[in-house]
Structures are given as structure tokens and as C-alpha cells.
Amino acid sequence: MDTRGNASTAADGSGPPARPDRFAAGPVLGVAAAVGALQLALAGRYGFHRDELYFLAAGRHLAWGYVDQPPLTPLLARLSTAAFGDSPTGLRAVAVLLGMATIVLTALAARELGARRAGQALAAAGAAVSALVLAVGHMLSTASFDLFAWTAIGVLLLRLLRTGDRRWWPAVGAATGVALLNKDLVLLPAAAVLPSIAFAGAKSRAVLRGWWLPGGALVALLVAAPNLYWQAAHGWPQLTVASGISGRDGLADRLTFVPMQLVYLSPVLVPVWLAGFRRLRDDERVCWARPLGYAYPLLCALVLLLGGKPYYALPPLLLVLAAGCEPVARRVWAPAPDGTGTRRGRVRLVAVLLVAALVNAVITLPVLPPPRLALVSALYPESAEQVGWPELTAAVAAGWAAVPPEQRGRAVLFATDYGEAGALVRYGSRYGLPSVYSGHMSFHDWGRPPDSATGPVVLVRPKPYPAVERAFTGCRQVAEVDTGRGVANEEQHAPVLLCAGTVAPWSQLWPRLRHFY
Numbered sequence: 001m002d003t004r005g006n007a008s009t010a011a012d013g014s015g016p017p018a019r020p021d022r023f024a025a026g027p028v029l030g031v032a033a034a035v036g037a038l039q040l041a042l043a044g045r046y047g048f049h050r051d052e053l054y055f056l057a058a059g060r061h062l063a064w065g066y067v068d069q070p071p072l073t074p075l076l077a078r079l080s081t082a083a084f085g086d087s088p089t090g091l092r093a094v095a096v097l098l099g100m101a102t103i104v105l106t107a108l109a110a111r112e113l114g115a116r117r118a119g120q121a122l123a124a125a126g127a128a129v130s131a132l133v134l135a136v137g138h139m140l141s142t143a144s145f146d147l148f149a150w151t152a153i154g155v156l157l158l159r160l161l162r163t164g165d166r167r168w169w170p171a172v173g174a175a176t177g178v179a180l181l182n183k184d185l186v187l188l189p190a191a192a193v194l195p196s197i198a199f200a201g202a203k204s205r206a207v208l209r210g211w212w213l214p215g216g217a218l219v220a221l222l223v224a225a226p227n228l229y230w231q232a233a234h235g236w237p238q239l240t241v242a243s244g245i246s247g248r249d250g251l252a253d254r255l256t257f258v259p260m261q262l263v264y265l266s267p268v269l270v271p272v273w274l275a276g277f278r279r280l281r282d283d284e285r286v287c288w289a290r291p292l293g294y295a296y297p298l299l300c301a302l303v304l305l306l307g308g309k310p311y312y313a314l315p316p317l318l319l320v321l322a323a324g325c326e327p328v329a330r331r332v333w334a335p336a337p338d339g340t341g342t343r344r345g346r347v348r349l350v351a352v353l354l355v356a357a358l359v360n361a362v363i364t365l366p367v368l369p370p371p372r373l374a375l376v377s378a379l380y381p382e383s384a385e386q387v388g389w390p391e392l393t394a395a396v397a398a399g400w401a402a403v404p405p406e407q408r409g410r411a412v413l414f415a416t417d418y419g420e421a422g423a424l425v426r427y428g429s430r431y432g433l434p435s436v437y438s439g440h441m442s443f444h445d446w447g448r449p450p451d452s453a454t455g456p457v458v459l460v461r462p463k464p465y466p467a468v469e470r471a472f473t474g475c476r477q478v479a480e481v482d483t484g485r486g487v488a489n490e491e492q493h494a495p496v497l498l499c500a501g502t503v504a505p506w507s508q509l510w511p512r513l514r515h516f517y
Contacts, residue, residue: 020111027121028107032100035128038361039096039137043089045366046386049139050490052091053389053422056081058442060425065230066442067237067516072182073142080140088386091140098148099137102318103127105151110322112158113286118333119326122349126272126321129357131380132264132314135364139382142183143311149179150189150315154292157193158319161204161288166212173216177223184238185312188302189295192316196294204291241441241516257303260310263379265317266356273317276324283327292319370485377488388483388491389423392460396424397431398479399458399496407456412437412449412506416461416468416515420491424460439468439513448510455501462494471509474500 048056059078064071076094084090103124107115110123127133136144153175160168179186197204207213221228231238262270279286280293296316303312332345361367363376363383370387377384396413403411413428413436415421421438428436437449457472460481469475479496483489502509 020114021116021120023111024107024117024120027117028104028124031121031124031128032103035103035134035137036096036100039099039134039365040089040093042366043092043096043138044087046088046370046383047389048088048091048423048426049141049382049386050389050417050419050422052077052088052140053426054418054441055140056091057418057422057425057446061442061446063230064226065234065238067234067445068241068441069142069238070181070183070224070227072145072178073140076145077140092138095140095144096137098144099133102133102137102148102151105148105155106318106322109151109155109158109319110325112155112162113289113323113326115322115326115329118329122272122325122329123322125353126265126269126325127318129353129360130265130269130318131360131364132311132318134360135380135382138365139386145182146179146185147315147318149175149182150186151318153179153186153189154315154319158289158292160207161197161291164203164207164288166207166210169207169212169216170219171216173219174223176216177220180220180224181227184242185308188306188308188312189299189316192295192299192302193291196291196298199294200291204288237516254304254307257300257310257313261300261313261317264311264314265321266360268352268356269321272324272328273321274324275327276320276322279323279327280320286323289323292316292323296320370483370487373487381489384487384489385419387485387487388481388489390427390430391483392420392423392481392491392494393427393431393433395479395481395494395496396420396428396458396460397433399460399498400431400433402478402498403456403458408434410453411455412453412457414438414449414457414459415443416440416459416465418443420460420462420494439510439515441516444510444514449506451505451507453506455499457499457502459497459499460494461497462490467515468513469497471503471513472497472499472501473503 055074055077058066058074059081062071062075062078066074077091080092080094081087081090084093106127107120107124110120115123132147136147153172156168156172156175160166160172176186176190194208197208265273277293280290296313299316300313302308303310332349363380366383366386368375373384373387400408400411400413411434413424413434415424415436415438418438418440421436421440421443424433424436428434437447438444459469459472459475461468475497477495478498481491481494481496483492
């Protein structure tokens with residue numbers, strides 16, 4: 001049985017696309033290794049991010065799902081710290097590896113699109129200096145695996161479209177299933193890619209025929225089934241969380257969507273991905289990849305409609321960037337009549353990439369001294385959220401010390417936010433603190449205080465939270481968080497309250513204390 005579609009031609013419409021050039025292993029792997037070395041050197045300069053502290057705590061409660069995410073990132077957090085050490089560097093080693101792999105995959109995408117050695121090297125360099133790749137390679141987050149997975153799926157789709165071989169669909173399905181174990185967002189590019197393939201013409205539509213595509217979808221479903229079952233059994237809490245985030249941040253995300261498309265890669269790379277769009281539109285040698293050019297604007301429309309984060313649309317744009325690398329590399333490497341064009345072009349290109357690398361590294365990596373983070377935190381607040389967690393724990397310990405010793409057996413330590421709760425899990429033992437409880441996200445599912453714990457309650461909250469505070473009586477401030485480095489983040493000046501007790505037993509309060517935002 002013939003499993004191939006009718007792939008478009010390389011140049012004249014009469015045969016299959018040309019085979020890709022040899023993989024430029026030397027320059028591509030060299031770029032990835034340089035970025036990885038930089039990331040590892042800086043990984044421990046600040047501290048854990050609030051989300052990383054939550055992932056570490058979730059990794060102690062492994063499950064097939066959590067109210068706000070599938071299981072993969074907490075599992076990676078646990079495996080990375082087990083293999084590389086319980087430290088920011090140990091946790092982030094897996095993020096560094098995923099970032100390096102994303103750089104290599106971007107070069108492989110350029111190779112599928114006909115890039116030779118220089119074009120592949122440019123694709124790797126473009127990915128390496130982009131703000132998004134640097135950010136997700138520094139800090140372990142769901143986006144770290146998302147970007148890697150989406151780029152891998154993009155390479156597989158390019159191989160499928162180039163060859164017309166529908167047997168690639170199960171591989172695409174398997175990669176999509178693994179991505180679904182990390183985050184459901186992979187469904188968005190899938191919703192954009194399939195209509196784009198259908199719209200691109202009869203030759204592209206050929207890969208949609210037969211049972212290979214449904215077979216790939218079945219593979220994705222089987223791989224993701226454990227988490228889907230968990231979500232169904234728990235009432236699909238991720239939908240509740242996602243709708244809340246969209247309702248809270250949707251307007252701001254829509255207003256910043258277009259400028260952030262430029263910032264997340266780099267403004268200096270705009271000519272490259274514009275060249276990619278032109279090439280996908282005009283160059284018959286890569287007309288088989290035209291669905292990629294349609295998928296990006298369609299994905300942008302979906303993200304805007306749903307009020308998603310601007311970076312949700314970035315992975316396909318990284319592939320469009322890869323499409324533009326070959327024509328840009330050809331122009332840069334083509335000598336001028338006086339023989340000087342090649343050298344000048346290379347110098348200009350390297351200078352532009354170095355500027356992008358420097359600017360994006362300062363914004364996304366722990367380069368600046370903590371007191372100077374105000375210079376970049378408006379653009380990238382995540383840097384400031386990596387400072388001050390041991391100091392927060394010390395402030396909570398001061399609050400705990402205000403509890404009379406004879407009352408500590410029935411006292412409770414409660415945090416309103418998973419970042420604070422995660423910090424107390426991570427650092428609390430240094431100060432002899434008891435187990436911390438919280439109603440935020442999955443902390444709510446990991447247990448409540450016993451009804452015999454009638455108070456006092458030491459409450460830490462980064463901002464007023466009346467719905468939580470109404471559960472406690474007689475609250476007064478006994479300590480305040482100070483990072484000591486002048487970093488204006490969410491935790492700076494957070495009060496630590498000592499409350500006399502609760503308004504009802506914990507078993508009655510606990511459902512009311514659950515919150516997702």
C-alpha cells in the first residue's frame with residue numbers, strides 16, 4: 001500500500017523535494033554547547049523561582065495530574081534534583097538541556113527547509129540569542145518542555161510535509177501525547193496546523209488522507225490518557241484554572257501580544273523571520289512547507305481569542321525564523337564584486353547577533369546584581385521572583401517564635417500563595433518550622449491541618465487576601481519580609497501575621513480556603 005502523499009517538487013514541479021543538506025553538526029552543537037555552558041555558569045547566581053519551589057513540592061507528591069498542570073514538569077523537577085543535586089543549578093540542569101535541544105531542533109528545522117551549513121548555523125544562533133529560549137533554558141517551567149516539544153513536533157511535521165510520507169503521523173502523535181503530559185497548550189498549534197495543511201492545496205492535503213492521521217491522534221490520546229483520566233476524575237480543574245488566568249490577565253495579554261512577539265525573539269531577528277514568511281509564500285522549492293506560514297497567524301488569532309499568553313504563539317514563529325535563515329545566509333555569504341562582501345556581511349551579522357544576545361541575556365538571565373533588577377523587572381518580572389526566599393523563611397521563623405512555646409503543639413503555619421508555601425517547604429527545616437499548609441493550587445490537595453490544631457495560626461501573605469483572612473481571628477503583624485537587597489518583588493515587605501485561631505474547625509474551613517488565583 002502506498003503511504004506517501006504527492007509531495008511538491010524542489011524547483012520545477014516534476015519531482016519530490018530535494019533531500020536536505022548534511023547536518024552542520026560542528027557549528028550547531030558548538031552554539032548549543034556555548035549557551036548551555038553560560039546557563040550552567042549562571043544557574044545558581046540568584047535562587048529558586050516561586051514556580052520552581054512549587055514544582056519541587058509537587059515532585060514530592062507525584063501524581064498523574066495536578067489542578068493546574070499535568071505531571072511532567074514536577075516529575076522533571078524531582079528527577080533533575082535527584083540526578084544533579086538539590087540546588088537551583090541541580091534543578092535547572094534539565095532546563096539547560098531542553099534549551100540546548102531546542103537550539104539544535106531549530107537548526108534541524110532549517111535543514112528540512114533546505115538550509116545549508118551557514119543557514120543551519122544562523123538558525124541555531126538565532127534561537128540561541130532569543131529571549132524566550134534563554135529564559136526557558138535558565139529556569140525550569142512548563143514552558144521549558146513546551147518549547148522543546150513544540151519545536152520537535154514542528155520538525156516532525158516538516159519531515160512529513162517534505163516527504164509526503166504519512167507514516168510520520170504516529171511519531172507526531174507520540175510527541176504530541178508527551179507534550180500533553182506537560183501542558184494542554186499543544187492542542188492550540190494542532191488546531192492551527194491541521195486547517196493550514198488543508199488550506200494549502202491538494203498536494204498538502206494528501207498527507208491528511210488515510211488512517212495514518214487518525215492513528216497518530218490515537219497514539220497521542222493513549223500517551224496522554226493517564227492525565228486525561230485524572231483530570232476527568234477530578235472535574236477538569238485545569239479548565240477552571242485556565243479560565244481564571246484568562247479572565248484576570250486576558251486584556252493585558254491581548255494588548256501586549258504584538259510587541260511581545262518581537263521581544264520574545266528579538267527585534268533584530270525580525271528581518272530573518274520576515275524573510276521566512278516571504279520564502280514560504282514565494283519559493284516553489286519549499287512550497288510544501290507553506291502550511292507553516294498559514295499556521296502562525298491562525299495560532300495568533302486563537303491565542304488572542306482565548307486571551308492566552310503572548311508566548312503561546314512563539315514556537316511556530318521560531319520555525320518561520322528557521323525558514324528565513326537560508327536566504328539571509330546566502331545574501332550575507334555572497335561576495336561583493338570587490339571581494340569584501342563576505343567578510344563585511346559576516347561581521348555585521350555576528351555583531352547584530354551579539355547585540356541581541358547581550359540585551360536578552362541581561363533581561364532574562366541573572367547577570368545584574370539583585371539591587372539593579374528594577375532596570376529589567378518591568379520587562380521580565382521573573383528575575384526578581386528568584387530573590388528573597390530564604391529571607392522570607394527567616395521572617396516567618398520570627399513570626400513562629402512569637403507563638404508561646406506551650407501553644408506550638410496546636411499552632412499552624414499557613415501560606416496564602418504556593419510560592420511562599422514552597423519556600424517554607426524548601427527552607428523551613430533550617431529554622432525548625434513545622435509543616436506548612438496552603439489552600440493555593442495543589443497544596444490544597446496535599447492535606448489540611450487536623451481539627452485539634454485550634455491555633456494560633458502564623459499566616460504569611462504577599463498581598464491582602466480577605467477571603468482567606470476572614471477564616472482567622474485576632475490577627476496582628478509580628479514580622480515583615482525584607483530581602484535585604486532592595487529587590488521590589490511580590491514578597492518584599494510581605495507581612496507575617498499571628499492570628500489567635502480560626503473561625504471554625506479546619507474540616508469546615510478547608511473547602512472555603514481553596515483558591516486558584
